[in-house]
Amino acid sequence: GNSVTQMEGPVTLSEEAFLTINCTYTATGYPSLFWYVQYPGEGLQLLLKATKADDKGSNKGFEATYRKETTSFHLEKGSVQVSDSAVYFCALSGGATNKLIFGTGTLLAVQP
């Protein structure tokens, strides 16, 4: 079945460092791919998405490119801020179902 694997955390970075959080997926067909972010004490919110191969999703300085050949959707940001500290979830939705499948989440801690 469909699944998402993302790198384990926590990831600890200094402010202005480059961020990569790896995400790979297993799916039949052509899923849509998402990154959701959960700030402390809050629910998840959509960060970015890509619905077809080679699409790049971007928002708030974050980017991720849908790579079908490597079944990946890695999240990147060129210069992180303390306010980016949160848990990041990779997710996919595919086929005829109206469901999202989430990865286990990666905790990012950015230090000043």
Place this chain on the structure above:
Amino acid sequence: NAGVTQTPKFQVLKTGQSMTLQCAQDMNHNSMYWYRQDPGMGLRLIYYSASEGTTDKGEVPNGYNVSRLNKREFSLRLESAAPSQTSVYFCASSEGLVRTGELFFGEGSRLTVL
């Protein structure tokens, strides 16, 4: 601008007790969902409702029941709580297919079963 509202935010139960988590959305969305979040396991879908009057099982439905009361409200019931149901529960809604759209989440309900 309320979005998705869940109650209660915190609850402590004893094993065998029952309770209902309430969820309401004010965005006129068709689909609603209940997830649980556990450390190291991410979010897992318990039940969902694609539209008013329909409900379907997700990945981990055992021990839970749901009711889609109307278009706005989707409740989750634990009939006989067990310690394994200690978790943070999230309700979410979407206008249409999540394949192209977005899930909107509530702030979560933290449940502890002793």
